[in-house]
Amino acid sequence: MIELTTLRYFTSAFEARTFSQAARVNDVSQPTVSAAIQKLEDRLGVSLFQRSKAGLTPTPFATRLYHDTVDSVAHLSSIDMRLRREPQQxxxxxxxxxxxxxxxxxxxxALRIGSPELMFGFTDDPENSDIAFLADSCTPADHDFILLAEESFRVAFGRFHPLARVPEVRLADLRDQPVIHRPYCPNADRMDLDALRFAAAEAMNDAQLxxxxxxxxxxxxxxxSHGDSRDDIVLRPLADTDTxxxxxxxxxxxxxxxxxxxxxxAKVCAL
Structure with missing residues (x-):
């Protein structure tokens, strides 16, 4: 019988794509997670992940195992709360x-694993939130801010766009390109860079964009960082302008x- 803890480590690694992130989610050390998954692979007689410096790539068997077990892992992990009937917060x-x-x-x-009584409700208004994921310039007045990362901007092209083939672009190269604006907080699409071009659309969020x-x-x-999980777009630096x-x-x-x-x-999020 495969232990619940081992399956929880596996599902976390599948979702996080790194052993280190899976360890943080479960509040254990990285060797604990990697050793448990290695034992699981030995038991099943198959490889579950391709390991590389970039992270973990699930094998087809791992994908099937994840979909077969993820609901059961979540159900069993929260059984103590259901038995105690603690009120949700x-x-x-x-x-x-x-x-x-x-x-x-x-x-x-990760929060739900450690505190299954929590229930998350999403709000469009940061002022009404307990927790917000955002840029520091958008922090509500009654919130404190914990910095997790700082990053620059790039020009995003579709994978087969002609300019996606070059290592960097210049502002003049973009003069005739249609632009998709992202006019939400923070106003980081640099409207001053778009004076010579025309708008193709205005997105409501970056996932849509x-x-x-x-x-x-x-x-x-x-x-x-928006290019990390996408293979259908290419990001290129703007050589002659600060973006x-x-x-x-x-x-x-x-x-x-x-x-x-x-x-x-802050310990487990990978923004």
Whole structure:
């Protein structure tokens, strides 16, 4: 019989794509996770992940195993709460339009594993949130901010765009390119760079924007990390112009409860 803890480590590694991130989600050491998964591979007689410096790539068998077990792992992991019938506590979450949910979801999952009584409700208004994932310039007045990363912006092209083939571009190269704007907080699409071009669309969030870029509707200025999980877009630096940067992290309401949650999230989130 495969132990629940081993399956929990496996599902975390599958979702996080690194042993180190899976270890943080489960509040254990990286060797503990990697050793457990190695034993699972030995038991099953198959490889579950291709390991590389870039992270973990699940094998087809791992994908089947994940979909067969993820619901059961979640159900069994929270059985103690259901038996005790502890009241759920709602945490109001705001995810800014320029943030992608992938890193956020990993952190929230880690919180649920450690505190299954938590229930997350999402709000469009950061002022009404307990926890917010955003850039520091968008932090609500009654929140404190925990910095997680700082990154520059790049020009995003669809994979088959002619300019995706060159290592860097210049502002003149973009003069006739349709632009997809991202006019939400922070106003980081650098409207001053777009004076000579025409708008193709105006996105409501960056997840939508990346899909539009991938479809070939236009180009966009996006944070560097947005290219990490996409193989249908290409990011290139702008050689002759400063495209700016952003500081992103977690803000939290100035309460003991929210501050503790934010500190726990900061340990496991990969924004």
């Amino acid at each position: 709602t945490v109001r979450i705001h995810c800014a339009p320029d943030m992608l949910l992938k890193g956020v979801a990993t952190g929230l999952n 990346l899909d539009l870029v991938a479809a070939g509707l236009g180009i966009a200025f996006v944070p560097l 700016g940067h952003r500081r992103i992290g977690i803000s939290h309401r100035k309460s003991v409860f929210a501050a503790q949650l934010a500190k726990r999230l």
